[in-house]
Ligand SMILES: NC(=O)C1=CN([C@@H]2O[C@H](COP(=O)(O)OP(=O)(O)OC[C@H]3O[C@@H](n4cnc5c(N)ncnc54)[C@H](OP(=O)(O)O)[C@@H]3O)[C@@H](O)[C@H]2O)[C@@H](O)CC1
């Protein structure tokens with residue numbers, strides 16, 4: 001599991017350790033991990049030119065101590081102090097003692113090999129300040145290693161108010177922060193490298209499942225079970241107008257993770273032709289998937305499915321009929337445009353603050369909300385969020401959402417909670433796209449077809 005904690009949680013954990021350890025220990029741990037990451041990025045220290053951007057707080061202190069370590073390894077290290085007269089004094093002394101130097105500005109200077117962004121970390125408020133904006137703009141094109149977070153992003157929300165640092169690598173300490181997982185800030189982090197500094201942390205409000213977590217949650221058949229004990233998922237998706245959505249939704253449901261798939265939508269002839277294993281017609285199920293390509297019938301399909309009292313996945317056209325709290329366990333699977341319509345806001349607002357809007361929708365509809373995107377968010381009422389980061393950009397392709405809805409429905413029918421079904425379903429979906437595409441394009445049927453391969457790899461002994 002990758003856990004992302006809030007600034008408040010990090011500060012509380014840091015406070016406990018600060019009391020227990022000799023002064024400066026945590027910062028030395030952080031700075032030494034940072035220095036190793038910079039050396040690794042540069043492929044060595046000797047002869048490399050490093051520019052530190054140093055703000056007024058401990059984030060700047062980390063940069064200065066790491067700069068001292070890099071200077072000791074033969075790098076030419078310069079520091080630009082952006083915090084006015086306020087700077088981490090001991091860090092600066094350490095840098096100067098190792099032969100580093102302070103520069104007054106960067107205009108006209110040779111561009112460095114790497115910039116270390118120590119402008120601001122978890123103590124940052126608002127975006128970058130104008131002096132920092134000018135410097136960052138001047139250095140555009142030089143790779144940046146960000147200290148803790150790229151300066152200018154909002155650490156606890158993943159929102160980005162204005163100009164900010166775009167890092168190639170972000171070196172963070174103790175735990176991930178929410179900005180490392182949640183877009184748009186996560187896009188500015190580059191590769192995130194976590195340095196353990198020994199913090200003892202409470203459960204994380206935001207997390208990202210890793211392969212071993214998904215493997216542990218996969219529904220595996222009981223040796224004494226049969227198809228009904230494994231669960232039956234029903235699909236009410238597709239219509240005369242959009243028959244393909246019904247087929248793709250069934251493809252996602254019919255990857256073998258559940259004992260049986262039942263289809264009760266408006267594209268039964270095509271579904272039956274493509275999926276002879278599917279039982280056509282209404283009947284008992286453990287979960288319904290409603291709405292993908294459902295057209296005008298989606299509202300009726302939703303009402304019928306709610307009346308069955310079983311857990312639901314509500315997708316696409318079905319979402320338009322969700323107007324208040326749902327009375328059954330449910331997983332809603334909107335993209336940003338659909339979520340914007342459900343909340344009565346602009347799509348751009350959702351894209352700028354996906355975490356805030358996914359959480360708001362989870363509260364408003366008393367359901368788990370899976371907001372599709374580069375980093376898909378699965379938010380449950382109460383605020384816990386799983387982020388899926390494994391999908392390649394190729395997955396943004398027509399019909400892939402229908403496959404996802406069916407896949408999540410199968411997991412629900414197999415007994416997973418809506419939160420786990422969304423987190424595991426979106427992970428399998430992303431991993432299947434990566435597997436099927438192998439670095440290249442995929443289509444929605446390829447994604448569904450690759451799910452069993454992904455599950456097989458997860459269940460192989462090395463993963464369990
Ligand atoms: N916690 C831990 O476990 C560990 C933490 N460690 C490190 O400490 C960092 C946190 O340090 P911190 O608390 O000193 O805050 P930090 O981010 O340096 O900034 C605060 C200063 O910046 C200023 N400022 C505010 N907004 C600004 C802006 N937009 N643009 C520019 N300046 C702005 C504000 O001053 P102001 O100018 O507002 O008076 C304030 O003085 C953390 O990220 C990690 O790197 C590790 O060493 C060890 C383990």
Ligand SMILES: [K+]
Pocket residue numbers: 059117118119120121146147148149150151
């Ligand atoms: K920073």
